[in-house]
Amino acid sequence: MVKHAKPKGFYDQFLRKAPEGGPAAGTTHYCPGCGHGTVHKLIAEAIEDMNIKDRTIFLSPVGCSVFAYYYMDAGNIQCAHGRAPAVGTGASRTREDAIVISYQGDGDLAGIGTAEIIHAANRGENMAVFFVNNAIYGMTGGQLAPTTLLGQTTATTPFGRLEEREGKPIHMAEVVSTLEGPVYVERTTLSDARGVMKTRKAIRKALLNQVEHRGFSFVEILSPCPIGWKMAPVQARSWMKDNLEPVYEVKQFRNIEDKIRKSGRLPEADDAALLDMLVPKMEETALETSILDSEKRIKIAGFGGQGVLSAGTLLANAAIAEGLEATWLPSYGAEMRGGTANASVVLSSLPVGSPVVSSPTALLAMNGPSLDSFESAVVPGGLIVVNSSLVKRKVDRDDVRVIYAPVSAIASEVGFLKGANIVMLALYLFESGAPGIDALKSVLPKLIKKSELVELNLKLIKRAEEFYAAV
Amino acid sequence: MTKTLIKGNHAIVRGALLGGATHFFGYPITPASEIAHGAADLFTRSGRTFLQAESETSAINMIYGAAAAGARVMTASSGPGVSLMLEGISYLAGSELPAVIVDVQRAGPGLGNIWPEQTDYNMCCKGGGHGAFRNIVLAPASGQEMTDFAYKAFDLADKWRMTVIILSDAYIGQMMEPVGFPSEVKHGQRKDWAVYGDAESRENLLTSIIMNQKGLSEFNEKLQAKYRRVEAEIVDWEEIQTEDSDYLLVAFGITSRIAATAVRMLREEGIKVGLFRPRTLWPFPSARLAELGESVKSIGVAELNDGMMADDVDLAVKGKCPVDRFNWFGGYVPSAEELVEKVKEAFNG
Structure with missing residues (x-):
């Protein structure tokens, strides 16, 4: 008599099916x-x-x-x-x-x-x-x-x-x-x-x-x-x-019998290597801590490619270097594809509440559409810096301080048109005083890898300083 | 601790890896895509696993498989994607598998838009999929909390064998803030229930089908008992100036930051307002809110939805004080001034 046994790949007893056995x-x-x-x-x-x-x-x-x-x-x-x-x-x-x-x-x-x-x-x-x-x-x-x-x-x-x-x-x-x-x-x-x-x-x-x-x-x-x-x-x-x-x-x-599938995975980083990869090393700066009496809400706006988002990150980094609290919020997603961009930066001595800048204390307008969009939102007594190289009209408001500065032209003269954002940012720092221009200078080498670019930016800051002194 | 200016969506990837994450399966969606970008870079470079799935449905099932095989696994998405994942989230609960999901909320319903809303509250905090289950829901309000919550989420998920959802929003994800990172790397431990494809784990089975009513009933009782333990152990919140407040604002995520500014402004006007900010939305800090409901004259719940959390606040205070609802939709985020006006209107009414 042939005795049929279950294959050993099966359980001997199907107890998940019938826990009582039998x-x-x-x-x-x-x-x-x-x-x-x-x-x-x-x-x-x-x-x-x-x-x-x-x-x-x-x-x-x-x-x-x-x-x-x-x-x-x-x-x-x-x-x-x-x-x-x-x-x-x-x-x-x-x-x-x-x-x-x-x-x-x-x-x-x-x-x-x-x-x-x-x-x-x-x-x-x-x-x-x-x-x-x-x-x-x-x-x-x-x-x-x-x-x-x-x-x-x-x-x-x-x-x-x-x-x-x-x-x-x-x-x-x-x-x-x-x-x-x-x-x-x-x-x-x-x-x-x-x-x-x-x-x-x-x-x-x-x-x-x-x-x-x-x-x-x-x-x-x-x-x-x-x-x-x-x-x-x-x-x-x-x-x-x-x-x-x-x-x-x-x-x-x-x-196909002659193929071996490789996992494609890189060797696993150990704890030290992982920490090295993930935790940025930033030396403490020796800058003095600034005090802001009130929150500063800055809107930096312009065409895509004018560096408004990076001007915003530089500003926020400079503020942190001086011990201030900062948030940076970009325009993003589909909005970016319309060709305009803006960054909202909030600086404070206290933890920042809302990162949304609906009523800026300062507007840095890199082009005409930006001035059109945000001029009326600036708080009375606030500041507007206008890139007069591109914006031909004057500001309508008479209750804000206005600086007309040909930041594109200044950057062009230095041979680095893309640096117009730095000129604009430097003007804001000269005007506001906190964070100071030294804070910006201190973060530049940490955030910009190429030393020749750092040099160019320092040159732009110098030109901005000369312009500001003359205003 | 030295702090770095970093986007919430980038910080969370670092927090997760430091917290022991080994696998990321995801599908791009604005405004969460940067998390996938960061994971594609950092998970890959550190010898962990990143894979872009063909859909959110597949991503959540890859998570199911990896979690079943013992991984510390995560994904990140936004409302439309999380909607697709709900089936898988129910199965994760049914098989009691640990996973971490980041939801960077956008506005809905449908395709909606890419600006912040908090309308995934019910979907995440009430389970979401079919069956009586819960997820642990953490609500970060800063880049620092994006990091810290991701860092601890995998421990929580493993300990409770639950899905942990980090319920963020478009602004908390897109915003850059100074963030400090932990200096120690966590690691997952071997799980005695996982299926590793080895001799020791051969007896293990992960399934959510229990055909007999008694068996499934007992399993559900066990789940519920676990949820009661989680409620007792991990509920977490922050209070700002609640000791002497006449009016209590309740808000989470991005709205809690606007509310914090509003509290400051209202206090300057001599109105005694405090802020209650849940850090865990499930479990919801009902007991403490019930206490505060006795001491304040009124509560106002500010949120970017139709009052989803306000329903939970109502349940907590049980009519001991009026609960005002301040709601915005469509990706519109109010200024602190607008909230101040709403509070004054409601309180002085």
Whole structure:
């Protein structure tokens, strides 16, 4: 008498299925004649024979095989519907030596999870995907699958699948093999013993690819669902031969054996290297701490490319160097693409509340549109510095102090038009006194890498000083 | 500590790496994209893992897989992306997996715009996805807190096996401020429940499906009991001048900074106003608010939404004092002066 034993890749007793043990702990939950039991068994045998039980992370999908973890004696993760290839990506990027198996049905992989499978395949993730295609949704009660055949009757196609309504069946092995990522793509069938043996071989091949770190393997397995198809098990197998296999060609689509997938990850930085990388080293400045009686709210505005954002960061850095509190808030996102930009800087001796500058104490207007936009918002008694190289009109207000300075022209004379923002900022510092010009000079070399640029900026500051003295 | 002028969105990446983050899976979205940019640079250079996913749905499931395999893992997004992640966040709760999610809030609904709102409050603080679950929600109000909260988020997530959401906003993310960084690197420990793909963890299973009612009921009871412990242990807030206040402003994130300025301005006018700023939005500091509800004449909740936190304040004070609601939408951020006017109107009414 032949004694059939369970493969060692299975648990001895399925106690997650039947915690009380007994006969129920010795059988699967699958229906008679279902292909899942066969595929499970082939995988379990392979895991045992290849000695990879301890290394295996088995992903259960949503569908009839949601409970694959009842049976597989491996590390088990159950996934959301269709998401197993993304879950597997996360797992295999964390445990690079793990054998990651994604076991999915046709609703899971070819319906709700198309994005996940396509992109995991395209990245060539180190995982083996076993796609059980039985052309119907089993667990939810026999509804249309993306792989249901034309004319096939299901709970949601009671009059048969119609091309005009549901489209034609999707061929996942063909789709996946259009991508360059996978190393191995094959479609097999469980319709007869020969097909089962070929499936056994394909499963082992896919798992060997994992052991060898070759990358992404995809095995589509045509599988019977007698209950869903409303057929006897034997009839179901001949239906596969007559109907399923003519639509889904059983063949090997790709087999690349000379590829090794590298992780591409750089060596892991130790604590010292990480701290060195992440924590900026700034020497303390010897500058005297400034005191501001009230909050300074500065709006720096101009065309994109005039350096208004960087003028803002320089101002905020200069303030910090003098022991002040500072915030810097940019215009950003889609707004930046309109060609104008502005930075809001708030300086204070106290912690800064709102970083929003709706009523500036100072407006540094690098161009006409900026003056038009913000002139009226400046507080009475505030300051407006106008780039008179570009702004031809005068300020309408008579309750603010105004400096007209040709900052673009001054920068051009030094041969560095892009430095107009520095001239503008320097004028503000000369006028306001806090932070002082020395604070700006002290932060320049820390923030600007090229020493010749620092020299140019210092020259611009000198020119600004001469201009300011003459005003 | 020497401080560096840095954007909140950049600071948070550094805080996370110093806090032991090993993996980042994300998808770009304004105004959170700089976090992905920073992570792509720093996670990669430091030999950690950065991967841009094909969608937020995939990103959250990569997080599920990496967390299941023992990683300290994070992502960053904004409202529309976090909406897509809710399915995965529910599964994370169901399998009790630790993860860190940064939500740099923008204005909604739908595509909305890229300016600040605080309308992800309910989605993040009430669980968000299907099922009765919670996330730990931290509300940073500065670049420093972006750093500090990211630094401690992974410890919190691991300890409680929960998702920690750092609920920021477009201004806290985009703003540059002086920030000091921790000088010690944290590391995650081996987890006895994770699936490492090794002999020791072979028996482990991470799943959220429990078919029998009794089993799932017991699991939910266990989750709820855990949430009660979290509430007792980690609730956190800041109070400014609440000791003698007649009027209490309650605000978080960017709005709390405007409220802090408003408090200063109102005090200058002789109106005794204080500020209560939750640092954890879940758990919500209800008990302390209930106490304050007894001592103040009125409370005003300022937020960039339709009163989502005000609902929680109402629940906390249980009618002991009136709760005014000051709400703005659409990415509009009020000035302190506007809030001052609203408070004066409501208080002197």
